[in-house]
Structures are given as structure tokens and as C-alpha cells.
Amino acid sequence: MNFNMNEAIEVLERTPQTLSTFLTGLSEAWLQSNEGDGTWNVTEVIDHLIEGEKTNWMPRLAFILEEGESKVFPPFDRFSHLSQKEDGTIKQKLLEFKALRIENMTRLKQLVDPEVHLGLTGRHPAFGQVRVRELLSAWVVHDLTHIRQIVRVMAERYRTDVGPWIEYLGILKK
Amino acid sequence: MNFNMNEAIEVLERTPQTLSTFLTGLSEAWLQSNEGDGTWNVTEVIDHLIEGEKTNWMPRLAFILEEGESKVFPPFDRFSHLSQKEDGTIKQKLLEFKALRIENMTRLKQLVDPEVHLGLTGRHPAFGQVRVRELLSAWVVHDLTHIRQIVRVMAERYRTDVGPWIEYLGILKK
Numbered sequence: 001m002n003f004n005m006n007e008a009i010e011v012l013e014r015t016p017q018t019l020s021t022f023l024t025g026l027s028e029a030w031l032q033s034n035e036g037d038g039t040w041n042v043t044e045v046i047d048h049l050i051e052g053e054k055t056n057w058m059p060r061l062a063f064i065l066e067e068g069e070s071k072v073f074p075p076f077d078r079f080s081h082l083s084q085k086e087d088g089t090i091k092q093k094l095l096e097f098k099a100l101r102i103e104n105m106t107r108l109k110q111l112v113d114p115e116v117h118l119g120l121t122g123r124h125p126a127f128g129q130v131r132v133r134e135l136l137s138a139w140v141v142h143d144l145t146h147i148r149q150i151v152r153v154m155a156e157r158y159r160t161d162v163g164p165w166i167e168y169l170g171i172l173k174k
Numbered sequence: 175m176n177f178n179m180n181e182a183i184e185v186l187e188r189t190p191q192t193l194s195t196f197l198t199g200l201s202e203a204w205l206q207s208n209e210g211d212g213t214w215n216v217t218e219v220i221d222h223l224i225e226g227e228k229t230n231w232m233p234r235l236a237f238i239l240e241e242g243e244s245k246v247f248p249p250f251d252r253f254s255h256l257s258q259k260e261d262g263t264i265k266q267k268l269l270e271f272k273a274l275r276i277e278n279m280t281r282l283k284q285l286v287d288p289e290v291h292l293g294l295t296g297r298h299p300a301f302g303q304v305r306v307r308e309l310l311s312a313w314v315v316h317d318l319t320h321i322r323q324i325v326r327v328m329a330e331r332y333r334t335d336v337g338p339w340i341e342y343l344g345i346l347k348k
Contacts, residue, residue: 003335007201011328018196022188027181127338134337141332144325145345151318154185158315161177163308164301171319 003133005114008140013105015143016098019046019150024091031090033157042153044082045146046093051080053100057139058107064122064132065111072123112136177307179288182314187279189317190272193220193324198265205264207331216327218256219320220267225254227274231313232281238296238306239285246297286310 023031023042034041040048056076063073088096112118118133155171166172197205197216208215214222230250237247262270286292292307329345340346 001335002203002207002331004201004203007203010200010204014196014200018192021195022192026184026188027178029176029178029181030184033176124338127341130337130339133335134339137332137335137337138339138343141329141336141339141343141345144329145343147325148322148329148345151321155315155318155322157176158311161175161307161311162315163304163311164298165304165308165312165315167301169312169315169319171315171322 003118003137005112005118005136008136009105009108011140011143012101015049015147016094016101019049019147020091020094020098023150024094026090030154030157033153035153035156040082040149040153042150043090043093045150045153046090046097047082049143049146050093050097050100052142053097053104055080057135057142058104060122061108061132061135062111064120064130064135065117067122069121069123069129072125075125108136177292177311179286179292179310182310183279183282185314185317186275189223189321190268190275193223193321194265194268194272197324198268200264204328204331207327209327209330214256214323214327216324217264217267219324219327220264220271221256223317223320224267224271224274226316227271227278229254231309231316232278234296235282235306235309236285238294238304238309239291241296243295243297243303246299249299282310 023046026042031042034044060073060076063071112132118131118136120132121129122132122135124130152171155169159166159172162169162172197220200216205216208218234247234250237245286306292305292310294306295303296306296309298304326345329343333340333346336343336346
């Protein structure tokens, strides 16, 4: 086990500004391209991250702290951002993500004392018993998995353009 | 084919500051961990990106423009950063990467007229004939592949910490 709350917060606090630095001002060609039918473009990934701040990670954490294992988490639709498309430029979306994340980090630090709460358990609709420590670890890795998705989606645009270099570029291996 | 020089430069210009925003100030635990024997930690990935700015992409581009297919590129050791470890903090390394990239982007814009030079060919030691367009595309995707590597290496630290959430976290699929 490697989880440490301060180290987890280091990553969670950096993700929005990192994505802002990378994506703000990019051409629409980078932001709108995807990996084929039924896959997300970069803008849709940001919509999903915003949705997660509002309805997934922090609400579930608060639910564990209040209810323990007595009630199952309210279910969370991981695809709701696809049916309720948000308006706004990528810059606005990234600012929204950042504002929500700052608010959630403030609340996290208020609610969770790592000496006391990390082992508390709740009941996940699919997984059954889960711990605060696992939820916080998953939140960090969820950020990392979507940063990875963003760069993979962007790399896909140049699949044929790289010519023979494809052999050295692991991101284009299927 | 999707390559467009201005769009490629958009990504190449953003990578160093993106990595700086994400990595500067992170705990050593994030920067020093790797995926097992013979794999790179985050700091070693930055060393590799610095080395690429110095000896790979721009020198090879200039070589194509000067020599065409008449001479094979001087070979480039993709692992040299592992034997010649650079001193310095991650912050210093990221500043070095950024300074080198800025210099290389200035030179790229001076040397390459996209109306004229993208189809020019050189001779790669392993691949044979390669085009300027392919080299520039590969440079972009090389950035993306190493951003992906960085987040994958970091996610690996929490492989067991995420508990049952591993099922939803694609980055931990092997």
C-alpha cells in the first residue's frame, strides 16, 4: 500500500491546471477528434471530469462518512455528460473543473482526518464494501486515466502521419 | 493525413509547461517510483525528453534539410540518459526542457516552410526513407507517448490501493 493523503492531494490539486495548460488555445481539430464511433473526444473527457466533481467522488465520500455501510451509494451515471452536453468553450470548462476541484479539496481536508477516517467503509452499488482510502486512491488514478485518454486520443490523429516511426511510439500500439 | 504544422507546434509548445505544472513540487515518492526493474521513473522520462531536444528531433530535421537522402542520420541512443544521469531537481530539469524546446521551436519556424519542405526526404538508420512531415508528426506523438508513460507510472503506485475500483480504471489494465 502506497496511499498517503497529502501525496494524493498533490496530484488532485494539479490536474485541472495541468489540463488547462495543455488544452487551452488548442485548435478545434485536436479537441474534437476521437478514436472512432462511440469514443470520447477531448472536450467530452473534460465534461466527464466536471461531472465527476459534482456527482461522484466528493458526494460519495461524504456519503460514506455519514452513512457508513448502512446504505448503498446513490448510483452514478458515468456517461451522463454524453446526454447532457454542456455548452461553453474548452477554456470555460477547464475553469469550471478547476473551481470545482478547489472546492472539493477544501472540503476533503475539512472532512477527512487521515489518522481517523481512511479505514471507514461504505457500500458501493457494484463492488460492495469499499474504504475511504480506496475511494481517494481511485480518484487520483481516475485523473491519471483520463489524462492518458486525452493524449491517446490526440496521438490517434497522427497514426498514419508518423510513417515508420509508429514502431517506436507505444501510444499507437493497439 | 491530418498533419498541419501550426497544429503540431501548438502541442510541442505546450508540453514543457504542462509537465512543469503537473510535476513541479510533487513528492519524491511520485517522481522516483517506476513500473519495476528496467523501467523508467518520472525523472528519467524528463531526462529522456531533454536528450531528445538536444540530439534527436531538431538535429535530424536539420540533417534532412542539409543532406537529403545522401547520408544516413547519425544514430541516436534512445537510452543515453540512463547512463549519463543528469544532476538537478525536477524543477531544474523541467526548466531546461522548456528552454531547449523554445529554442527548437524558434529554429523549426525559421527552417521549415510548410509550403516547401514537408515532403523532403532523409535516410533513417533503421527505417530508410523518411519525410520531414513524418519526423514532425513523430515528434508530437513522442511527447504524447511520454506524457502517457508518466501518468501510467504514477498510477502504478496505487494499483492495490484503489481496491475494487481497479475494474473501472483502464490505466491499470495490463
